[in-house]
Amino acid sequence: MLDIQSHVSLKSYNTFGIDAKARYWVEIDTDEQLRTLFQLTEFLMAPKLILGGGSNLLFTRDFEGLVIKMSIQGIRIVREDASHVFIKAGAGVNWHQLVLFCVQNGYAGIENLSLIPGTVGAAPMQNIGAYGVEIEQVFDHLEAVDIRTGETRIFNHAECRFGYRESVFKHEAKGQYIISNVTFRLNKNPVFHIDYGAIRETLATMGITEEKLSIKAISDAVIRIRRSKLPNPAEIGNAGSFFKNPEISKDQFETLKTAYPALPGFPTGDLTMKVPAGWLIEQCGWKGKHIGNAGVHAKQALVLVNHGGATGSEILNIAYKVQQSVEDKFGIRLNPEVNII
Known part of the structure; x- marks a missing residue:
């Protein structure tokens, strides 16, 4: 049985906490419900938005269509x-x-x-x-x-x-x-990946030696790192990393490295380098800065936050300003990782 509702607030269904509304809303718990939904001709032509945890969305307006909340478990x-x-x-x-x-x-x-x-x-x-x-x-x-x-x-x-x-x-x-x-x-036979970010250092502080290394130890280390750097959406609205880490040519990277010796980079192919977007944003002075109720997180510049009551448009505005300043300073265009509605 499908329970299609109208004019439903999406505030509790997106981690930015934006109070947008769905013209129509339905929650799907089974594959059969999903198939039944698409037999309803009145919704065939309606715009549709598929919603999971709402952790990668920025609503800048109400959604004038059908929001489908996917809740299939198992x-x-x-x-x-x-x-x-x-x-x-x-x-x-x-x-x-x-x-x-x-x-x-x-x-x-x-x-x-x-x-x-x-x-x-x-x-x-x-x-x-x-x-x-x-x-x-x-x-x-x-x-x-x-x-x-x-x-x-x-x-x-x-x-x-x-x-x-x-x-x-x-x-x-x-x-x-x-x-x-x-x-x-x-x-069944793990291959450990610990040479990224602060995993190796965190394992050391946890007293985990090579002999004690396990997938649980790595999971625990990652959880510790993420909790130390990233804000809890239940406490402050955010969608995690707002921008993708840009990939640039090795030639551009070497040119920038001359001007900015501390510029970090990681090879992604024979001719490209991945540069941390958070580092670029921080160098532009955005870390911890806010405009009204929207801002950049004080501990991780890659995360945009809703300090309370911000609209999606206000968060998008600060995202545009961040993009422009990074492009002006480094000649690199940041692309959003978050889906903007």
Whole structure:
């Protein structure tokens, strides 16, 4: 049974805490409900917004269409072999809860992605990643419902066309499918990734030696790092990293390095370097600054925050100003990681 409501506030469904409204709203708990929804002709042509945890959205206006809150649950092992365990999770499963399930059962591969906000369904759309690991490294396939036909389609790894915080669902297939379930391929024999960010140093402060290293230790270290640097959305509205880390040519990087010797960079290919957006923003003097009720977080310049009562337009305004100052100073254009509505 579908319970379609109208004029629903989205304030508690987005981590920025923006009080936008949905013209229509429905919560989906099963695949069957999703298929039923697309048999309702009155909503076929309506604009649709798929909502997971609301942790990667900035509402600058009300949504004059149908908001579909994906709440399909369930985590189960569907098969395994000598080296891998294949785990299927519903689109509405909290991402961190899936990580904890895998860590507790000794299934390796996503421990570096601990405490990332959001849901399983949004993870492949964004190809979420942190500390040297991205979803595409453990992704097997997903099931998605075609909005036009109501039919289920399976997308394999190649068909998802993963890139840095990118997938086919943000481009050619945008607005055409709703992800209902995702299957991941976890490792029985872990490969540890600890040479990113402050993981190695944090493990040392925790008293974790190479002999004691485990996926739980890495998960605990990542959780400690994220809690020390990133604000809790329950306390201050934010959507985590607002901008992507830009990739620039090695030639441009070397030129900038001459002018700014402290400029950090990480090779991403033969001819490109990834530069931390937070460092660029901080060098432009934005860290801890605010305009009205919108601002840049005092501990992490990559995070824009709602100090209370800010509108989406106010947060977007400060984002534009940050973009412009970084481009003026470094000649680098920052692109949002957050989806702007």
